[in-house]
Amino acid sequence: MTLHSSHTIYAESFFARNATLFSPYLAAAGLNQEVLHTPGLEIPLSQYVELWEILGREVSPSIGLQVGLRTKCHELGVWGYAVRCAPTMQLALHCMSHFIEVLTQGCRIQVEMAGRSVGIVYQITDPLIIQCRQDAEFSVACGLSIIREITECANLSPVRVEFEHGAPADLSIYNELFECPVLFNQADNRLYFNEDFLDMPVRTSEHRLFQALEAFLEQQRIKRAGSSDLLHGLLRHIADSLSRGSPSIEQVAVTMNMGVRTLQRRLADHALDFSQLVEVVRRSLAENYVSRTDYSLTDIALLLGYTEASSFSRAFRRWMQITPQQYRQQARIEALSVGA
Structure with a gap:
């Protein structure tokens, strides 16, 4: 009896977009080249996370951050398109958190008010996955990239970033990429913005398309959640x-x-x-x-x-x-x- 594949993530076009980077290391993570050409393929979450850890060892210890900051909404399937089309920032954040299971199971995104700040939380909840630094850094950086994309504000920076893993020896890239305090050994992984961030307009909004995508995502969310x-x-x-x-x-x-x-x-x-x-x-x-x-x-x-x-x-x-x-x-x- 094995549970390694109980949670899955869809390849979407993200794997094709990063084919050159991923291809040499897929076999080491137990994956095959099919993931680079099949957007609808479900990948075991444990193998996806292991691929990131291999890339962190073999390519660059900051690879998750680097790839995350260049990832765009259209690479993340219907979930990404819906976030991009949301009419308001609050609906975009709701879409990110409420429908994340459609893209990937075994993790959570949560939006919280913390004093005069807005916290966007990301964490893998699958108890069988222990080492996940690169996934955490990719996901936090990807979240920032998505927010910059939908606001069309390329220089938007958080006021604080937190990671649950320990601090690496070299912190220069974190300071360069986030331009704000970065804390480690925290309870989870978070991006913090000032509360007026919620009032920022979504420049990529397409209201009618969002309504159609939202209805589809809700159907898929119920299906994906019920199975796990x-x-x-x-x-x-x-x-x-x-x-x-x-x-x-x-x-x-x-x-x-x-x-x-x-x-x-x-x-x-x-x-x-x-x-x-x-x-x-x-x-x-x-x-x-x-x-x-x-x-x-x-x-x-x-x-x-x-x-x-x-x-x-x-x-x-x-x-x-x-x-x-x-x-x-x-x-x-x-x-x-x-x-x-």
Whole structure:
């Protein structure tokens, strides 16, 4: 049982637009060249994010920022066109947040008022995806590019930018691109603008086209959300509970505000087994922690609900047929050889 492809993102014309950049590294992320020529193709979110991390290692540590700032609405399918056509800034922001699942599952965009500022929040919510710096930087920079496009204000800058990942050694490109304070190790990824930003006109507005696109997007949103809500909720609550030990179905039902029998019935309706889900979450997180972080095996064991590192190591060997140490060493060798 695998859940790596439970959340997806559409290729749209974005992949074709960046074919020269993406093509040499697709195979390393488990993708094939078809994504460059098939806008309607659904790509597993985990592989899409991994592609960005590979590009960050092999091309440039600021690649997400660079590509994000040159990305345009038309590259992002119906979602992008609808944002561009929105009659007002408030409707454009609502469209960005409410319909993001039509473009990509497993993430959220949220608009919040914070004092006299407007915050645009982006975050991957898929609990199985751990390393996502490049995706976060691409998405924040892309958000700024879209706002500049629809306002036709190329020099528009936020008043503050926040990222949930740690600060890189060289911060010069952040200062150059955003021209405002940039903070790291924050709760999520955010662009902040002054409150009068909401009154800025949308210069690219096409009201009648927006009405048609909005109706279509709502249909697609319901379809996309309905296929993933239960599984996504279960994965998140199981992952959140692991550091406190192996979660029970009773514990997870309580955190989901659901009766145990109701949860059992819904699992049965989707042919899902709770104990298998716990095992899959542990295995997926274990692969990520071992191959993409420097956490000690003891720390990883505790994060996954094991009381001893030896218990974790035995489970990992059962899953992967090699030890965690061997798996980490292989992952580092593969990372060095990508693009060679």
